[in-house]
Amino acid sequence: MNNAIEIRGLIKKYPRFQLGPLDLTVPRGAIYGLIGPNGAGKTTAIDLIFGMGKNDAGQIRVLGLDHRADEVALKGRAAYVSPDLNFQVWGRVGKAIRFVRGFYPGWDDAYCAALMKAFHLSDADRVATLSFGAKTKLSLLLALARRPEVLILDEPTTGLDAVSRQQAFGELLKAVEDGERTVLISSHGLSDIERFADHVGMIKNGKLLLEGRTDEVVDRYRLVEFFTSNGTSFQTPEPEGLIILKQNENRWRALLDQKSAAQAWLQANGAQQISLTPVTLEELFVALVKEEEAE
């Protein structure tokens, strides 16, 4: 089993939104960044993994376990972090830890203590008086200290300052350094994803736009600038793999998929002074999302 998470043909229908059909593969030992605009379906997909709602079609397997038939075993080996989680009913941080610890025989007390020190939390802290960021840290601590094989994080860095964000990602990197643990992280922090995630999946309107190794995905695309001398439009429609981002008179700026035949098409259609520059994940994201919206 090389894949930690396999989602195949997943569909969830709402009155005004449909997730899927979604196919997503997270390799074992990877840090997988799931990115997409607001309302793309990221949280819905993650919720379905943990049985929060029922999928209308498709299959989800985590570590080879079916998300419904092997629900308890799956949750025993996977952990979930989100700023939406609420621990206030336990009153104190220590009590929240005691509650969660009871579910996991493999709970690592020493690691928990180290994380508490790193995150500036104490058993005696009242959950209600923790700041927004500190609550997220508590959520992260409760997930990490159980040493899960798969860690699923939904917007884990929301409300964290730059130092805390680095700290959180540092702990995540430590957690996966043995190559056995997997992290699926949904975030709008694209610079963080580009820096820390070795795999990336982009989701929009419930559909997966692209998926692959982060370096390969980013390397596949280029920002292209070129000039046309024969007017402000092409004679034939632009091919797949070429997304026009901006046009000023006869000067063009576009996103080019190097695996497509778009570059040859440009040359054949009279584009001149073609210059290619690498893209960042954020530029790629904006370009792809804008193209979808234009369609």
Place this chain on the structure above:
Amino acid sequence: MKRLMLDYLRRWAWVLALAGMLEFGLGWFIANRPEDNFEFWGLLLALWAGANLLSFDLRRGIVRAVAPLPLTARQIGRSWWLATVAIPAVALAALLFSGAGTFYHFHPSKVFPAGLLALASIFNVLWLGTTFTAIFSATRGSYRNWRDFASTSVFSLLSGVMILGGMMFFQDASKRPFKCALLLGIGGLLTVVSWFRAEQFRLGRAEPFNPGRAGNRLTPLPSTNRSTYHRPPEGYGGIRFLISTTFVRIFLWVAAMIALMALLQQWQGQAMPPGVAITMFAGVGSFMFCGFIIVFQFLPVLRQLRFLRTLPTSATRLAAVMISIVILPLIALGTLVAGGAWLASGTPACLTVLKSYMFILAPASLCVFFAVWRGDTIQAYALLAITLFGLQQVQLRLETAFHYRELPFSLCGSIAAICILLAFLLTRCALMRSSHTYRVQANPFGNIALGLGR
């Protein structure tokens, strides 16, 4: 200010319309049967037509939304006071008199109870004002100084005792001068206080429903004990820990309330035959405590549902846990009260109490399902009220239809067992199938985290 009031009234028009219709009915009822007590229903209607609705807005973070508007905190507070106390008071009084007037129109031979209606209208004002004070006290996030803390605590306690105790103690206030004077005095004070407190509405809090909470800080608070960050906990954890801690908390709270209620009943019910007193104590008490447990103890647990669902426990077990959190304390409390009744009045009283607490398990378990299904929303509260009062009516109808003095054990047990099983299956289904269940819980971070993703 006008826009703020209109906004509030427009959003809650359907609840206010419903309360208005019921108030009209109450006016009819008072005109028809002036000798009967109306205070309990008046209090309930005033509760649902007043600041209680505002509390839902506050929980959804309306303070943060209105804070940047070109209005002072005083104007915002006063607008809400007018919308939740003054306007409903006038409207309820008009509807109360209209209801009685309509009855009088069809039954001109009856005496028009103008004095009683006027008193009921005054009671409405007092309950609306008291509710505003209670809600306002509960929304105080932090205190400027110890005097602020002390005054808020006193008025919070007073208004809380007035509302909860009022359901029992003031139910015949219009017929007893002492109670009437007490209600007018304390209620009047709290209503006046509500006006002045509304002026001090403090803006910028993220989570109004956590007294003592520090609001919206973005940096961690220093821990109280820096020397030991963490000591590995001893003893059991997991579901057992959740059930045991909630059980102990609920049991102690309600046991204290039972003791208070017993004292009140002892004080006011000297003339009441012991049998009637015990039946009332068991019947009204069990429904009141059930409502208290669901609203004040179970709903906070539900806010952790999203987290609970990610833990290695099945939906079936989680559904059973949800039901157990509510029914186990009720069973224990029923046993405690039955034991007390047996010591005080013998076996028949003990059996009456046991039956009441057995029957209450039926609405309690159904309430668990509704709360899990709809979350901490106005729809859930409406369903809870309908379930509690609906099943109380079922109990009365069954007693009337089959000429029972009290429902037999077998019938109480069967109804309770069927409802518990049904609630368990429905709760399990909601936990497994519904996405809504996990999305509508009151957000602990105000509105900040609601729009993070689908």
